[in-house]
Amino acid sequence: MNGAWSSAAVRRAEAELMPQLPPGTLMQRAAAGLAAACARMLKTLRSDQGGQGVYGSTVIVLAGPGDNGGDALYAAARLARRGARVFAVPVMRSRVHPLAAAALTQAGGRLTSEPPPSCDLLLDGILGIGGRPGLPDRAVELLGRIKSRITVAVDVPSGVDVDTGSVPASAVAADHTVTFGVRKPCHVLGAAALLSGRVHLVDIGLSGHLDPHPMVRIAEAGDLVEWWHTPGPDDDKYTRGVAGIAAGSAKYPGAAVLAVSGALAGPTGYVRYAGSAADQVRRRYAEAVCTDTVKEAGRVQAWLVGPGIGADESALSAVRDVLAGAAPAVIDADALTLIGEYPSILAGCEAPVVLTPHDREFERLYGSAPSLDRAGSAAALAKRLNCTVLLKGHHTVVADADGTVWANPTGRPALATAGSGDVLAGLLTSLMASGMDGVRAAVAAAYLHGKAGGIASAGHRTITSTDVARALPLAIGQVLSGGAGQAGS
Ligand SMILES: NC(=O)C1=CN([C@@H]2O[C@H](COP(=O)(O)OP(=O)(O)OC[C@H]3O[C@@H](n4cnc5c(N)ncnc54)[C@H](OP(=O)(O)O)[C@@H]3O)[C@@H](O)[C@H]2O)[C@@H](O)CC1
Ligand SMILES: Nc1ncnc2c1ncn2[C@@H]1O[C@H](COP(=O)(O)OP(=O)(O)O)[C@@H](O)[C@H]1O
């Protein structure tokens, strides 16, 4: 498991480590790693110029008043020594890290209030983990007029809310972020994750001093390998788990087909379907065992209820019947709307429940839309309803009732296509039926769904939900076999 640590946790680790090192060591480690990363980027960027990377390049530094500016200026001094033309602009009047500024001028860089109009690389050293959301006016003005081929944020894109990933005011949009010690929540959550671009981690020796639990957990392929129930010689189709899908209706039979397709791609040995789209499901998937109602279906180890069931009496019965049973349940789509209307259905439920809302469904359940702090919102709903919540969107988050939060690192906007949530819900149900607990199943489902979206849309192909379902077996195979030849993310 990977993770992102809050700014307070990073400061605590720094305070523990710092006295054990000569003064300035951490900043020098950060600056050295930052300069090396910038040199690599310049080399790639200028590969058409006879292999000239740093030498002869133009670098502009926007330097804020704190240590973030210090990192940027020391790194720029290293680049200046390797032949870059460096211009550093203080953005908070003349407040800059004095020693770092002196190092830059000694290395041949210039401190100026009039930078050139364009550069190869713009280094955002305005604000780091000490920054409040929003940018100083001078920084906004400079960012508006300097044309850079590549923008690199130092530690975090300045202006974002570091611990929530929200972007309530102006902020830097970076192509790359070079961060120190550990990832911060803004690299993986909310709008800030998009502004971070590609995140590069520089080791500065903090790891042994950090809280063992990150603020936000980030799934990796290795987690899924560890959690996966691989069938053994003694398994049969029942011991691998039976997934039950209560989805679709005469009006929306496609939701049933798509949810079943997601479940069939998962690890269970058996998929039951219950609902009025049984004919369509049977026609498409001979392997699904169909009944008309939840009550008529045999035993399952996890139910999905909701996609395309509508809001009539039979839909309400399906939700009630699923939640009255002892099997873990995934509540999606129309079932979320029904629970928003009749909260008492969920109140009596003892089995583990995962809710999978998009923003409008979240609002029906919570009374207000998710805030810019999406992880905080998901955790608040999870706590209130004592469930696991998978809040869908560009950076899907999974929150548990105990406050644990996961950020999904895979996925792409092409997944925003009708029915793709049905496929996700079906897969999630299969994972729960195979014995994974709700949080892990939600984290794994989001991860694999995102991977499948990457595989299906490789080469910028447009995709439908059926394509995502078809790509799931390959996504699962790649993840479980250690990721060789992975396409997409
Ligand atoms: N921790 C570590 O392990 C290591 C940390 N390192 C580096 O240190 C960085 C953190 O540095 P930092 O603490 O000096 O804070 P930083 O973000 O540079 O600036 C704070 C200043 O900005 C001001 N200010 C704030 N918001 C503002 C706004 N919206 N608009 C305008 N001004 C605003 C604020 O003003 P004040 O609050 O005093 O009014 C204060 O003066 C960290 O990200 C990393 O790069 C590495 O060197 C090595 C290891
Ligand atoms: N902008 C986006 N970027 C990445 N993924 C997205 C984006 N918008 C939606 N998604 C993903 O697409 C899926 C859509 O699910 P949902 O809204 O339930 O659709 P449907 O109800 O049509 O099945 C979710 O997995 C969600 O995380």
Ligand SMILES: [K+]
């Ligand atoms: K920054």
